[in-house]
Amino acid sequence: MALHYDVVVIGSGPAGERGATQAAFFGKKVALVEKEAVPGGACANTGTIPSKALRETALAIQQARSRDAHGIELHVSGAVTIPELMGRRGLVTAREHSRIRNHLNDFGVETFRGTASFVDPHRLQVTIPDGSSQTLTADTILVATGTRPFHPSNVAFDHARIYDSDSILMMSAVPRSLAILGGGVAGCEYASIFAALGVHVTLVDSKSRLLTFLDAEVSRALQDLLAMAGVELHQESRATKLEPGDRDVLITLDDGSRLVCEKVLVASGRIGNVESLNLEAAGLQASERGLLKVNENYQTTVPHIYAAGDVVGFPGLAATAMEQARVAMTHAAGHSYKQKLTDLLPVGIYTIPEVSSVGETEETLQAKGIPYVVGHARLVDNARANLIGEAVGFLKLIASPTDQALLGVHCIGPNASELVHLGTAVIALGGDLHYFIHAVFNYPTLGEAYKYAAYDALDKIKSWRPASAEGTAAAKPRAVEKAG
Ligand SMILES: Cc1cc2nc3c(=O)[nH]c(=O)nc-3n(C[C@H](O)[C@H](O)[C@H](O)COP(=O)(O)OP(=O)(O)OC[C@H]3O[C@@H](n4cnc5c(N)ncnc54)[C@H](O)[C@@H]3O)c2cc1C
Ligand SMILES: NC(=O)c1ccc[n+]([C@@H]2O[C@H](COP(=O)([O-])OP(=O)(O)OC[C@H]3O[C@@H](n4cnc5c(N)ncnc54)[C@H](O)[C@@H]3O)[C@@H](O)[C@H]2O)c1
Numbered sequence: 001m002a003l004h005y006d007v008v009v010i011g012s013g014p015a016g017e018r019g020a021t022q023a024a025f026f027g028k029k030v031a032l033v034e035k036e037a038v039p040g041g042a043c044a045n046t047g048t049i050p051s052k053a054l055r056e057t058a059l060a061i062q063q064a065r066s067r068d069a070h071g072i073e074l075h076v077s078g079a080v081t082i083p084e085l086m087g088r089r090g091l092v093t094a095r096e097h098s099r100i101r102n103h104l105n106d107f108g109v110e111t112f113r114g115t116a117s118f119v120d121p122h123r124l125q126v127t128i129p130d131g132s133s134q135t136l137t138a139d140t141i142l143v144a145t146g147t148r149p150f151h152p153s154n155v156a157f158d159h160a161r162i163y164d165s166d167s168i169l170m171m172s173a174v175p176r177s178l179a180i181l182g183g184g185v186a187g188c189e190y191a192s193i194f195a196a197l198g199v200h201v202t203l204v205d206s207k208s209r210l211l212t213f214l215d216a217e218v219s220r221a222l223q224d225l226l227a228m229a230g231v232e233l234h235q236e237s238r239a240t241k242l243e244p245g246d247r248d249v250l251i252t253l254d255d256g257s258r259l260v261c262e263k264v265l266v267a268s269g270r271i272g273n274v275e276s277l278n279l280e281a282a283g284l285q286a287s288e289r290g291l292l293k294v295n296e297n298y299q300t301t302v303p304h305i306y307a308a309g310d311v312v313g314f315p316g317l318a319a320t321a322m323e324q325a326r327v328a329m330t331h332a333a334g335h336s337y338k339q340k341l342t343d344l345l346p347v348g349i350y351t352i353p354e355v356s357s358v359g360e361t362e363e364t365l366q367a368k369g370i371p372y373v374v375g376h377a378r379l380v381d382n383a384r385a386n387l388i389g390e391a392v393g394f395l396k397l398i399a400s401p402t403d404q405a406l407l408g409v410h411c412i413g414p415n416a417s418e419l420v421h422l423g424t425a426v427i428a429l430g431g432d433l434h435y436f437i438h439a440v441f442n443y444p445t446l447g448e449a450y451k452y453a454a455y456d457a458l459d460k461i462k463s464w465r466p467a468s469a470e471g472t473a474a475a476k477p478r479a480v481e482k483a484g
Pocket of ligand 1: 010011012013014015016033034035036039040041042043044046047048049051052114115116117144145146147165186273276277308309310311316317318319320321348350
């Protein structure tokens with residue numbers, strides 16, 4: 001017999017969990033289907049949390065080295081495994097599992113363990129691991145099935161020396177050298193993590209600069225800091241052949257050059273989890289990369305079927321996935337509150353050091369022909385950054401030269417992903433550079449950098465002149481100065 005719900009959510013990652021509880025908050029009868037034994041998706045189990053657990057260990061090693069605490073010796077044992085280095089992963093993941101279960105329970109969301117697939121646009125069959133099945137029907141369905149690592153067809157992922165961003169978490173020993181193919185967020189994060197663990201890392205990326213969605217100055221600074229950490233960068237380059245052997249892997253690049261590394265991590269993007277969904281039965285079609293097209297309400301081409309999170313594509317962040325699902329379920333419930341995803345989406349990249357950014361970049365403003373000025377605060381001038389031994393990078397504010405409104409915040413340095421939130425709030429509340437001039441910041445803090453970046457930007461505004469008759473170009477990078 002079919003069980004009927006107002007809303008059925010497929011997937012218990014960040015999007016599924018928040019979509020389900022948001023719908024239940026509006027009084028809907030909600031069921032959530034998850035195929036795995038544990039909730040949390042890629043975020044809790046294979047991506048965000050495990051990679052950050054490994055990063056915390058690598059960061060602690062690097063911080064201990066850089067804080068000049070004499071008499072303490074640190075080295076990574078050759079016998080240690082990657083799971084052992086993910087120190088607090090077990091604890092954090094277990095707490096996430098119970099938090100998610102409690103959250104769903106508290107909102108009265110009924111959970112089903114099994115793989116969901118469409119029978120028709122309102123009907124799902126849930127295949128339970130014991131082979132039995134349960135039919136669910138729903139007025140509204142939210143697809144939040146996420147993604148998995150993309151496997152290029154010419155790579156032998158079954159070889160013990162070749163890893164993707166899931167299997168890397170099982171690596172049995174820290175290698176002497178690691179080649180990372182793909183300089184996206186995952187590739188850059190793992191490059192800096194393994195470099196901090198003392199591994200010789202080679203990063204191969206097809207693009208001319210890393211993370212092209214970042215402000216170019218920040219992305220170049222990241223390249224410089226990775227190079228300083230010992231990462232060998234091969235940009236505008238692709239691996240054409242991988243030949244794994246008993247001791248190492250021979251990698252041929254498209255310019256004919258060759259690299260030899262003990263292990264290889266392929267981080268060349270992700271593909272949507274849609275195969276098991278039988279989308280045709282719902283009248284849906286995914287892209288070649290398994291992604292679903294949605295409108296601004298997160299409705300697919302079948303209006304009562306919504307999709308949110310990684311399965312709808314860029315930006316592929318847990319943070320955004322949660323909010324997309326909340327917006328989707330608010331729309332489905334017919335509420336006017338939170339009808340649209342905010343334009344102010346921060347990105348947090350957990351390289352060492354971190355990179356975080358929100359709002360306009362110099363490049364987006366140039367493309368729109370909007371004049372701007374830039375203010376920097378170098379973290380080498382920040383007492384807290386020096387105390388923690390991480391006085392690298394900068395905070396960069398982008399502001400309007402006419403009304404001093406804050407337009408963008410870009411940071412590379414320690415705790416950048418936390419630091420960016422203050423700027424996000426100021427932009428969201430329509431604030432300007434003067435907020436930072438009037439504010440008193442705790443001392444010593446990293447946040448204090450905002451005041452000095454604001455002074456710098458206001459200084460630039462003094463000498464700023466409106467665009468000439470030829471356009472706004474004259475107002476552009478004149479204001480830019482590398483702060484290193
Ligand atoms: C290495 C790495 C590091 C990352 N670090 C960060 C970070 O620091 N910050 C950040 O914001 N994001 C990070 N991300 C991205 C983040 O993990 C994803 O954006 C997020 O997990 C997406 O959430 P989701 O709910 O869309 O999908 P997922 O988390 O993938 O969850 C989808 C769920 O659906 C289930 N499912 C799939 N098909 C079915 C089906 N047919 N029936 C039932 N269940 C099904 C899956 O089992 C899974 O549990 C990282 C990703 C990786 C790979
Ligand atoms: N902090 C975070 O938020 C975080 C951390 C890690 C991953 N993620 C998410 O996980 C997802 C996956 O990340 P990703 O880095 O694997 O994918 P990606 O698509 O973001 O980046 C892949 C990169 O690899 C390059 N590439 C592809 N094939 C290549 C090849 N053969 N040789 C050289 N370069 C090649 C591409 O040009 C691109 O630069 C993204 O959605 C990302 O947002 C987020």
